[in-house]
Amino acid sequence: xxxxxxxxxxxxxxxxxxxxxxxxxxxxxxxxxxxxxxxxxxxxxxxxxxxxxxxxxxxxxxxxxxxxxxxxxxxxxxxxxxxxxxxxxxxxxxxxxxxxxxxxxxxxxxxxxxxxxxxxxxxxxxxxxxxxxxxxxxxxxxxxxxxxxxxxxxxxxxxxxxxxxxxxxxxxxxxxxxxxxxxxxxxxxxxxxxxxxxxxx
Amino acid sequence: xxxxxxxxxxxxxxxxxxxxxxxxxxxxxxxxxxxxxxxxxxxxxxxxxxxxxxxxxxxxxxxxxxxxxxxxxxxxxxxxxxxxxxxxxxxxxxxxxxxxxxxxxxxxxxxxxxxxxxxxxxxxxxxxxxxxxxxxxxxxxxxxxxxxxxxxxxxxxxxxxxxxxxxxxxxxxxxxxxxxxxxxxxx
Numbered sequence: 001x002x003x004x005x006x007x008x009x010x011x012x013x014x015x016x017x018x019x020x021x022x023x024x025x026x027x028x029x030x031x032x033x034x035x036x037x038x039x040x041x042x043x044x045x046x047x048x049x050x051x052x053x054x055x056x057x058x059x060x061x062x063x064x065x066x067x068x069x070x071x072x073x074x075x076x077x078x079x080x081x082x083x084x085x086x087x088x089x090x091x092x093x094x095x096x097x098x099x100x101x102x103x104x105x106x107x108x109x110x111x112x113x114x115x116x117x118x119x120x121x122x123x124x125x126x127x128x129x130x131x132x133x134x135x136x137x138x139x140x141x142x143x144x145x146x147x148x149x150x151x152x153x154x155x156x157x158x159x160x161x162x163x164x165x166x167x168x169x170x171x172x173x174x175x176x177x178x179x180x181x182x183x184x185x186x187x188x189x190x191x192x193x194x195x196x197x198x199x200x201x
Numbered sequence: 202x203x204x205x206x207x208x209x210x211x212x213x214x215x216x217x218x219x220x221x222x223x224x225x226x227x228x229x230x231x232x233x234x235x236x237x238x239x240x241x242x243x244x245x246x247x248x249x250x251x252x253x254x255x256x257x258x259x260x261x262x263x264x265x266x267x268x269x270x271x272x273x274x275x276x277x278x279x280x281x282x283x284x285x286x287x288x289x290x291x292x293x294x295x296x297x298x299x300x301x302x303x304x305x306x307x308x309x310x311x312x313x314x315x316x317x318x319x320x321x322x323x324x325x326x327x328x329x330x331x332x333x334x335x336x337x338x339x340x341x342x343x344x345x346x347x348x349x350x351x352x353x354x355x356x357x358x359x360x361x362x363x364x365x366x367x368x369x370x371x372x373x374x375x376x377x378x379x380x381x382x383x384x385x386x387x388x
Contacts, residue, residue: 002218005268005278029283068276069284076285076345079355083347092345099283107268107278115267136207140260143211144218151219171226171237171369176376178219179248182212184381189212190205199204 002148005065007108009056014109018118021106028102032095038087041094048101055108066104073097116141139198143189151182206253209383213249213257217241218264221273228365238273240366242293243329246300247308247321247374250384255298262290288340292333300328304374310385314375321374325367330360 013021028044035041053062073096081089116138123134158177162169193199220237228235245254261271262282270277282290307320338352345352378384 002269002271005270025279025283065278066280068274069280069286072284072286076341079351080345080347083351084345088346096283096285096344100280103279103283107280110268112267112269119263119267132202136202137260137263140207140211140214141264143208144215144260144264147212147215148218148222151215152222155219155223169226171228171235172372172376174226175237175244175369175373176380179216179244179373179377180381182216183209183248183377183383186205186208186212190203190208193204193208199207 002145004112005107006111007055007057009109011055011109013051013055013105016109018110018114019121021110022118025099025102025106029099032099035095036088036091038090038094041091041098045094045098045101048098048105052101052105052108055105057108065108066100069100070097073100133199136199139193147182151178154178154181209249210253210256210260213245213253214260214264217245217257217261218271221271228369235362235366235369236273239363240329240370242296242333243300243325243367243370244374245297246302246328247304247324247370248377248383249301250305251298251301254301255294258294258297262294265290285341285344286337289333289337291340292336295336296328296333298328299332300324303327304384308378308384310378310382317378318371318375321371322367325370325374326364329367329370330363 032041032044055062057065073093076096077089077093080092119137120134123132123137126132127134155174155178158174159169162173167173217238220241223237225236242258245257248254249257264271265277266279266282268278272281281287301324303324304321307324308317312320334353334356338349338356341355342349342352
């Protein structure tokens with residue numbers, strides 16, 4: 001159903017700690033916006049492209065993952081070319097593509113649990129201020145993963161009900177029962193969570 | 202935050218993910234199928250309110266960032282946050298918050314059906330379209346340097362479809378308010 005975009009592998013980029021990867025991405029995304037010289041942007045783009053293609057993703061998969069966003073960049077680049085000239089458009093394309101490739105490389109080499117550990121660490125300051133509990137994030141995430149298949153089951157049932165009555169699926173006759181049926185479970189689930197003392201209240 | 206609020210946020214995030222999985226739906230009177238996921242912003246704000254609606258989107262974006270394909274068409278990953286459309290993603294959170302804020306102010310259970318519908322529609326228009334486009338185009342204008350005005354003109358093509366979605370979200374939100382009201386009990 002919701003399969004992670006992580007790809008098994010043992011490249012040096014796989015072994016790099018998540019924190020280092022995320023800080024690199026953040027630094028790159030800020031730094032590259034101050035650079036518009038193609039002498040820097042093109043080599044950066046080529047480097048990230050090599051990095052991304054060296055991760056062991058099959059070619060189709062590798063292009064499929066960034067295809068949509070590359071298309072969006074192409075449209076934006078065409079508009080920039082029209083309004084601001086060719087140099088600006090090329091700089092924008094290489095800058096954004098480099099960032100997208102680096103980000104896609106991080107997504108492909110980091111497991112969900114590694115990300116979650118990092119998120120818990122990042123949320124510590126907020127927890128200390130008493131604004132939220134880091135453990136709640138993992139709980140909520142687990143609930144979503146648990147309930148998406150449930151909602152899809154419900155969707156199938158509602159479709160069956162439509163078919164049995166010879167009705168076409170319409171947004172309103174689908175969403176309204178689906179949303180009410182799903183949210184009605186909230187009380188029972190909340191009670192179950194509290195009864196087990198997951199949140200230690 | 203009570204456990205119930207946490208569960209509502211998670212369940213709504215699951216609904217938003219679901220909206221991206223199902224095939225596009227046809228409306229009957231227009232032949233073009235609509236993708237359901239961009240309706241989620243309006244639905245979230247109008248149904249579970251400002252705070253919970255915005256947090257449901259934070260959760261979806263978090264799932265996207267850690268590499269789950271939660272957006273429509275199985276898209277996901279950090280790459281989307283690095284691309285030119287990242288502003289729209291941020292706009293979802295703000296949009297759901299503003300939609301919720303307006304819906305909480307404009308709609309209550311004692312009103313007539315017409316007024317509730319009007320309130321939800323105004324909230325969906327301002328929050329679900331206005332705020333989302335504002336964030337999306339600000340980022341787009343910043344990334345490209347083509348200016349806010351031209352970015353806005355470029356996104357006008359999507360407005361008719363979004364108006365339609367605001368209409369559907371309004372009717373759905375009103376039906377949910379009648380069937381199982383959650384908006385009045387704010388988080």
